[in-house]
Amino acid sequence: MSSPRSAHAPLPPADLDAIRAAVVAVAERSFFAFAAPTAPDTADTGPWYVATVGFDGPVSGRMTVVLGTALARSLLVAFLGCDESEALDEAAVRDLVGEFANMACGSWLTRTMPHHCVDIAHPGVELTGTAPGAPAVRMAVNDYPVGVSVEFSGAPA
Amino acid sequence: MSSDLRILIVDDSAVMRAMIRRALALATGGAELFEAANGQEAIALLERQAIDAVFTDLNMPVMSGIDLLREMNARGWTHIPRVIVSTDGSDARREEARELQVELYVNKPFEPEVIRDVIAKISPRATAAC
Numbered sequence: 281m282s283s284p285r286s287a288h289a290p291l292p293p294a295d296l297d298a299i300r301a302a303v304v305a306v307a308e309r310s311f312f313a314f315a316a317p318t319a320p321d322t323a324d325t326g327p328w329y330v331a332t333v334g335f336d337g338p339v340s341g342r343m344t345v346v347l348g349t350a351l352a353r354s355l356l357v358a359f360l361g362c363d364e365s366e367a368l369d370e371a372a373v374r375d376l377v378g379e380f381a382n383m384a385c386g387s388w389l390t391r392t393m394p395h396h397c398v399d400i401a402h403p404g405v406e407l408t409g410t411a412p413g414a415p416a417v418r419m420a421v422n423d424y425p426v427g428v429s430v431e432f433s434g435a436p437a
Numbered sequence: 438m439s440s441d442l443r444i445l446i447v448d449d450s451a452v453m454r455a456m457i458r459r460a461l462a463l464a465t466g467g468a469e470l471f472e473a474a475n476g477q478e479a480i481a482l483l484e485r486q487a488i489d490a491v492f493t494d495l496n497m498p499v500m501s502g503i504d505l506l507r508e509m510n511a512r513g514w515t516h517i518p519r520v521i522v523s524t525d526g527s528d529a530r531r532e533e534a535r536e537l538q539v540e541l542y543v544n545k546p547f548e549p550e551v552i553r554d555v556i557a558k559i560s561p562r563a564t565a566a567c
Contacts, residue, residue, distance in 0.1 A: 310456075310546035360455055375452040382450075382496075383545045386524020390544070397529040400496045402449060 291416050291430060295392060299417045299428050302387035306380060307421045311358045315426075319418035324348040324425050328411045329374070331381035335389060337398030341432035343388065345381040346411055351424035352377050378403035384428065440467035442560065443486070447472075447479045447493040447505065448522070453545075457492060457522065460552035476500030480508055488517060490559050492543075495523040495530070506537045518559040522547075 291299075300317045307315035327349050334342045356376045357364060381403050389398045415427030444461055448454045454472050461470055471486065473479040477500040479493065491509075495502035506519060519539045523530070526544040534542060541558065543551055 306546045309548050356452070359452065361459060372452055375450055379450045379453050383524050386526070386545060390524070390526040393527065395528050397527060397533065398525065400524065402496070402498055 295388075295430070296417055298388050298391040299384075299430065300419060302384050302391060303417075303419055303421070303426065303428060305387050306383045310383065311355050311380075311421075313355065313358060313422045316420040318420065319425055320420035320423045322423060324350070326411060327407055327409050329377040329405055330408055330412060331377045331403050331405045333378075333381045333385040333403045334401035335385060335398050336401070337389075338393060338396045339398075339432055341430060343381065343385040344412070344415070344427075344429045344431075345377075345384055346415060346427040347377065347380070347421070348424055349373075349407070351421060351426070354422060354424075355380065374405040374407075378405045381405075388430075440465050442468040442489045442556075443471065444468050445471045445473060445479060445482060445486075445488045445491045447474075447476065447491065447497070447502065449474050449494065449497040453494070456549075457552065460549040461492070461556070463549065464553040464556040474499075476502060476505030476508065479505050483509070483514065483517075490518045490520065492520045492522050495521060495525055503533065503537070506534070506539055510537060520555055520559065 304315040307313040328346050329349065329352050331345045332342050352373050356373055359376060382400065386400055411427065415429045417428040419426045442465055446454050446457050448457065458470050461468060471482055471488065473482055475497045479491065493502040493505055502521060509515070509517065509519070515538050518541065520541040520543060521534055521539055522543045522545060524545045531542055541555055543555060
């Protein structure tokens with residue numbers, strides 16, 4: 281079992297690598313997307329979907345995944361094999377973003393705590409005009425930026 | 438034949454149910470598909486509809502997948518093949534599933550072709566249980 285996590289300590293390199301691997305697995309297996317472990321050269325002006333997934337087990341906390349609306353809609357089309365017009369259903373897009381974050385969180389937890397049961401909460405998804413502060417991991421999915429952060433519910437450092 | 442199957446998909450995400458539905462339609466060539474958003478809805482449907490196989494998520498509100506499986510066991514519905522489809526791929530959760538007599542486990546994220554392989558495993562069992 282890993283050592284107790286501080287709520288404010290930066291993530292160790294092993295955790296950051298596991299997050300990148302999780303996002304790549306999610307993007308490529310379920311969304312037929314290309315994922316790169318570094319931020320893209322092109323910027324995305326948003327708006328942004330911010331998905332938050334809580335987890336509770338030997339360690340507890342939450343993962344936050346941030347991605348832009350254009351990427352979210354293209355992922356929905358790929359996930360369902362639907363028409364572009366169907367990707368304008370806001371409820372479906374939010375559901376998709378939440379599921380993306382849910383799978384990323386679950387995949388990361390399975391990699392970092394493979395021998396423990398960890399409960400994952402239903403994801404919450406918000407749409408915002410401004411991307412939240414600097415994520416721990418910046419990646420590119422189909423050349424769009426994706427940010428991932430993890431906060432632990434631990435004792436302050 | 439897998440096209441004669443009646444399959445229940447249980448997941449709180451409508452998008453995920455649609456994705457699994459699409460994968461099952463391709464894998465079975467015409468199985469009758471039913472949906473539930475949580476374990477409680479699944480039990481209600483199982484009470485009124487004959488089902489040949491259940492594909493269930495684990496982390497769901499109202500009634501979780503584990504509680505659904507426990508309830509199915511308590512009601513003697515262990516003859517229905519159950520497939521867990523979950524982001525939780527931990528050894529501990531897989532062992533918990535085995536203790537509930539569930540052997541088939543699909544880890545999210547998954548390629549749609551995985552569903553075809555699962556159908557090939559459950560189709561003879563589901564047909565025999567009818």
